[in-house]
Structures are given as C-alpha cells and as structure tokens.
Amino acid sequence: MMLQPTLSHYLVVSSCLFVLGLFILVTRRHAVRLLMGIELILNAANINLVAFNHYTATGLDGHVFAIFVMILAACEAAVALAIILAIYQQYANIDIDRMNSMRE
Amino acid sequence: MNNFAVPILGIQGIMPELLLSLAAVLILLLEMTAGDREGHGALSLSVAGLILAFIATFGADGKQVFSSLLVNDNLSALLDRVFLMAAFLVTLVSRPYLANYGLAKGEFFVLLLLATVGMMVMGAAMDFITMFLGLEMLSLSLYVLAGFFKKDVLSGEAAFKYFILGAFATGFLVFGMAFVFGALGTTNFAAMAHTLSAGSPPFPSVPTLLFGLALILAGLGFKISLVPFHTWVPDVYTGAPTPVTALIATGSKAAGFAALVRIFMITFPGSFQFWGAAFWWLALLTMIVGNLFALVQVEIKRMFAYSSVANGGYLAMAFLSHSDVGIKALLFYLFAYTFMTVGVFGVVSLAGRRERLLISEYAGLSRENPFLAAVMSLFLLSLAGMPGTAGFFGKFYLFAGAVRSGYLGLALVGILTTILSFYYYLRVIVYMYMRESEMPREALELAGSGRTALVLAAAGVLILGCFPNLIWISIEQVF
Numbered sequence: 001m002m003l004q005p006t007l008s009h010y011l012v013v014s015s016c017l018f019v020l021g022l023f024i025l026v027t028r029r030h031a032v033r034l035l036m037g038i039e040l041i042l043n044a045a046n047i048n049l050v051a052f053n054h055y056t057a058t059g060l061d062g063h064v065f066a067i068f069v070m071i072l073a074a075c076e077a078a079v080a081l082a083i084i085l086a087i088y089q090q091y092a093n094i095d096i097d098r099m100n101s102m103r104e
Numbered sequence: 105m106n107n108f109a110v111p112i113l114g115i116q117g118i119m120p121e122l123l124l125s126l127a128a129v130l131i132l133l134l135e136m137t138a139g140d141r142e143g144h145g146a147l148s149l150s151v152a153g154l155i156l157a158f159i160a161t162f163g164a165d166g167k168q169v170f171s172s173l174l175v176n177d178n179l180s181a182l183l184d185r186v187f188l189m190a191a192f193l194v195t196l197v198s199r200p201y202l203a204n205y206g207l208a209k210g211e212f213f214v215l216l217l218l219a220t221v222g223m224m225v226m227g228a229a230m231d232f233i234t235m236f237l238g239l240e241m242l243s244l245s246l247y248v249l250a251g252f253f254k255k256d257v258l259s260g261e262a263a264f265k266y267f268i269l270g271a272f273a274t275g276f277l278v279f280g281m282a283f284v285f286g287a288l289g290t291t292n293f294a295a296m297a298h299t300l301s302a303g304s305p306p307f308p309s310v311p312t313l314l315f316g317l318a319l320i321l322a323g324l325g326f327k328i329s330l331v332p333f334h335t336w337v338p339d340v341y342t343g344a345p346t347p348v349t350a351l352i353a354t355g356s357k358a359a360g361f362a363a364l365v366r367i368f369m370i371t372f373p374g375s376f377q378f379w380g381a382a383f384w385w386l387a388l389l390t391m392i393v394g395n396l397f398a399l400v401q402v403e404i405k406r407m408f409a410y411s412s413v414a415n416g417g418y419l420a421m422a423f424l425s426h427s428d429v430g431i432k433a434l435l436f437y438l439f440a441y442t443f444m445t446v447g448v449f450g451v452v453s454l455a456g457r458r459e460r461l462l463i464s465e466y467a468g469l470s471r472e473n474p475f476l477a478a479v480m481s482l483f484l485l486s487l488a489g490m491p492g493t494a495g496f497f498g499k500f501y502l503f504a505g506a507v508r509s510g511y512l513g514l515a516l517v518g519i520l521t522t523i524l525s526f527y528y529y530l531r532v533i534v535y536m537y538m539r540e541s542e543m544p545r546e547a548l549e550l551a552g553s554g555r556t557a558l559v560l561a562a563a564g565v566l567i568l569g570c571f572p573n574l575i576w577i578s579i580e581q582v583f
Contacts, residue, residue: 041275052286
C-alpha cells in the first residue's frame with residue numbers, strides 16, 4: 001500500500017527545516033552559512049503555506065504567499081551578499097566573531 | 105467612463121505610496137542623467153514627494169483597495185502621517201550630515217523614500233501578504249541604509265547584524281503567518297475575523313492559531329525591539345549613520361506597532377485572554393531593562409538606543425487597554441515619540457563635523473551653539489516626560505489607559521522607570537550647560553535644512569505638549 005502523505009507529514013518536515021535553520025543561526029560563525037540558515041527557515045514557512053493551502057484552505061492565498069516569500073528571499077539574499085562583500089573588503093574575512101568593534 | 109479601471113484597482117487609495125515611489129524613481133533618473141553630485145536635486149525631490157504624499161493622506165475614504173489587500177482608513181492615514189513626518193525630518197537632517205562625510209548621494213534619499221513606502225504599506229495592510237511585502241520593503245532599504253558608509257567598519261557591522269537578526273525575525277514572522285493561515289484558511293484580516301466569529305475554522309485550530317500568533321509576536325517584537333528581542337539594538341543604533349538610526353528608531357518602530365495593532369487589536373481582539381499576558385510581560389521587561397541599561401551608558405547613541413527600547417515598553421502597554429483607548433494612546437505617543445526621537449538623533453547628527461560619541465563630549469555645547477543645546481534640552485525633557493512637552497501627554501494617556509484597564513502595577517512600574525529615566529536624560533543637559541569642554545571648540549555652524557528640521561521637531565514637541573487636542577481631534581476620528 002502506498003503511504004499517502006498527510007498534512008502532518010508536511011508539518012513535520014517543515015518543523016525539521018525550521019529547527020535546522022535555527023540551529024545553523026545559533027552555532028555557525030560563517031556569514032554565508034547564516035544566510036543559508038535564514039533560507040531554510042523561510043522555506044520551512046513555504047512548505048507550511050503550500051501544505052496548509054492544499055489541505056485546509058479553499059483559495060490560493062497560501063500559494064501566492066509562498067511565491068512572494070520566495071521572491072523576497074531572493075531580494076534578501078542579494079542585499080545580504082552585498083553587505084557581506086562590503087564587510088569582506090574591510091576585514092578580509094567574514095567570520096562574525098571578529099565583528100565586535102563595538103564594545104558591549 | 106470613470107468606473108472602468110479606477111474603482112477596480114483603487115489607485116487613489118494608494119496615492120501617498122505612489123507619489124513617494126514616483127519621487128524615488130525620479131531621483132534615480134536625475135542621479136543618472138544630470139549628475140546631481142551634491143544631492144540638492146535629490147533633497148528637493150524627496151521633500152516635494154513627502155509633502156505631496158502627506159497632503160494625499162487626507163483623501164482617506166475608509167475603503168479597501170486591491171481586492172482587500174490594503175485599506176485606506178483613518179488609522180492608516182494617521183500612521184502614514186507619522187511615517188511621513190519621521191521621513192521628512194530625517195531627510196532634512198541627512199543632507200547636511202551626509203555632506204559632512206562627502207556622501208550626499210541620491211540613492212540615500214531613494215532608499216529613505218522606499219523605506220517610507222514600506223512603512224505605509226505595512227500600516228495599511230489588510231492581508232498577511234501585503235504586510236510581509238511592506239515589512240520587507242522597509243527592512244531591505246534599512247539594511248542598506250545602515251551600511252551606507254561602506255568605508256566605515258562600524259556601519260558595515262551594524263548593517264550585517266541588523267540584517268541577520270532582521271531576517272531571522274522575518275523567518276519567525278512568516279512561519280507564524282503560515283500557521284495562522286493554516287488555522288483559519290485565509291490570509292486576509294477581515295476574512296480571518298469573520299471565520300473566527302462564525303466559529304467554523306477548517307482546522308483543529310486553537311493551538312495552531314495561538315502558536316502562529318506567538319511566532320508573529322516574536323517576529324514583530326524583534327522589529328520594535330521589545331525585550332528579550334532587543335539585543336541587536338545597541339550595536340545597530342550605534343553603528344548606523346545617525347539619521348538612519350533616527351529612522352529605525354521612529355518610523356520602523358511605528359510600522360512594527362502598526363502591524364501589531366492590525367493583527368492583535370483589530371483582527372484578534374477576542375483572543376486577548378491568550379496574548380494579553382504576553383504583552384504584559386514584554387512591556388514590563390522592556391521598560392525595566394531599557395531604562396536600567398540606559399543608566400550606565402557612556403556613549404550617547406547607545407544611551408538613546410536603550411532609551412528607545414524603554415519607549416517601546418511604554419508603547420507596548422497600550423495593547424493591554426484592549427480597546428480603542430489603547431490604540432488612541434498609542435497613536436498619540438507615536439506622534440510625540442517621533443518628534444522627540446528624530447529631534448535627539450538630529451542633534452547628535454549635527455553636533456560637530458564628526459559626531460560626538462561620548463556623553464561627556466557634549467560639555468560646552470551650549471557655548472558653541474546655543475540653539476542646538478536648547479532644542480536638545482527640549483527633546484530630552486520631553487523624552488523624560490516633563491509637563492508642557494509632548495512626552496508628558498503621551499505617557500499620561502498610556503499610563504491612564506493601563507490603569508483604567510486594571511493594570512495598576514504595570515502603570516506604577518512605568519511611572520517609576522520614567523522617574524529613573526530623568527537621571528540619564530538630565531545628565532546630558534548638565535553636561536551641555538554646566539561643564540566646560542576640556543579643549544575649547546569653535547562655534548558650530550548649522551546648515552539650513554538641519555536647522556529647519558530641528559525647529560520643526562521642537563515645534564511639534566511644544567505644540568503636542570501645550571495643545572494636545574489639536575492632534576487628538578484627528579485621533580478621535582479613527583473609530
């Protein structure tokens with residue numbers, strides 16, 4: 001018998017992605033990896049949106065929202081890479097632990 | 105004829121946003137073609153766009169436009185005016201500030217205008233999609249603005265920290281929105297409220313809905329820097345160019361509160377029993393932590409960063425009033441807070457060719473430029489809540505609203521922390537008037553537009569402080 005995926009399956013996958021994203025943000029020190037963590041979190045939200053739309057909603061709101069999230073994630077990545085490049089030109093590396101010129 | 109295209113799209117409903125976007129595009133074109141090196145053209149176009157948009161906000165008709173994606177009601181019009189005033193004052197301050205660094209480029213003003221459009225979209229959003237779009241427009245512009253001084257280490261660092269934590273918060277927000285969408289089957293606020301009141305949500309929904317709302321509160325809590333989501337504030341406020349700091353502290357924070365009002369107070373007032381406690385704790389922690397940390401700072405921008413956190417706590421108290429009273433008090437305080445905060449950051453931007461970083465460096469400012477010292481004192485007294493200034497009535501309405509809803513303890517904490525805040529605000533005044541600087545500086549010249557901005561902000565603080573009814577009349581029309 002084929003296993004039919006249900007809403008819970010999708011929610012489990014998206015929660016795993018979300019937690020992975022959080023884990024990356026907390027543990028990694030490389031600026032580009034942090035960016036990847038953020039992408040994971042946004043894509044976890046996308047899976048949720050599309051799955052919820054498929055199983056519970058009637059309209060297309062969730063699908064449209066997911067497309068918007070993708071577009072804006074791309075914009076965010078572009079801005080983030082520009083900022084990281086600017087920082088690289090200052091420090092010659094992008095380890096975020098070195099970025100502490102402001103004292104606490 | 106007329107009802108062919110216009111009523112369907114509702115172009116007139118987004119007139120202020122359109123005008124600002126148009127001004128931004130024109131500045132970009134001007135930059136490319138005419139080589140506007142000094143930023144004079146960019147400044148005039150921004151100012152023109154902002155004033156026209158401000159006038160256009162008076163055309164609010166309460167209609168929902170673009171198939172209920174945006175609403176053009178009195179609340180969004182008032183919020184638009186807060187955002188536009190913040191952007192207007194910041195624009196005027198930016199030009200001389202940037203000229204000091206030789207960086208008065210058109211793109212700064214373009215980004216500033218686009219950030220303002222983002223705020224306005226957030227304030228008018230009736231749908232998660234538009235709210236998210238507005239938030240991203242605002243945030244992306246602000247990330248770039250925070251890192252605008254590319255050669256400056258602090259600026260780049262501020263931009264990066266702001267980006268990472270901001271994007272993180274956006275992730276939380278979208279994840280939360282997805283759960284609320286899952287619980288109610290729609291992203292439209294009016295439809296959500298309808299589904300809830302009809303009592304037939306499509307999914308076993310109360311835990312899903314509450315989980316989603318909690319994530320949304322966390323995501324927006326980052327943007328408005330409620331404790332414990334405030335850790336980015338001191339570094340970003342210190343590292344970003346000071347006019348940008350002013351915009352982050354006022355417009356961006358006001359937009360975050362606008363989104364919270366739309367979601368929590370207007371769409372889900374019935375779930376107050378669940379989210380009320382969260383706001384109580386956030387307000388309490390934010391007031392206490394913000395004020396205590398502000399006490400011990402030696403750098404002026406860092407001190408105002410914590411003072412801005414503390415003000416977020418006072419504003420969060422409005423959500424406990426749980427009715428129109430809260431929203432009205434919040435709106436009044438947003439007006440007051442915008443004037444005084446843009447004012448203090450404006451003075452910090454303009455007090456010297458290079459900024460003064462430490463509070464002790466403000467010694468002797470009253471001698472170098474009596475005008476700067478005088479308006480700075482006014483803004484500081486207003487922030488402290490002195491009667492006769494805007495801050496007094498702002499705090500009064502907020503605290504009174506909390507007391508009336510039975511949160512006497514919270515209001516008392518607010519009053520006590522306000523008294524505490526007198527210490528660090530007055531310390532700056534003491535330095536300006538009663539201490540001599542170690543190395544005497546020359547008298548300080550103020551560029552025209554910077555002076556205009558400070559005069560306007562000071563006038564706003566005094567008018568709201570002496571005649572609060574002037575603004576209260578339009579606030580009363582919100583409901």
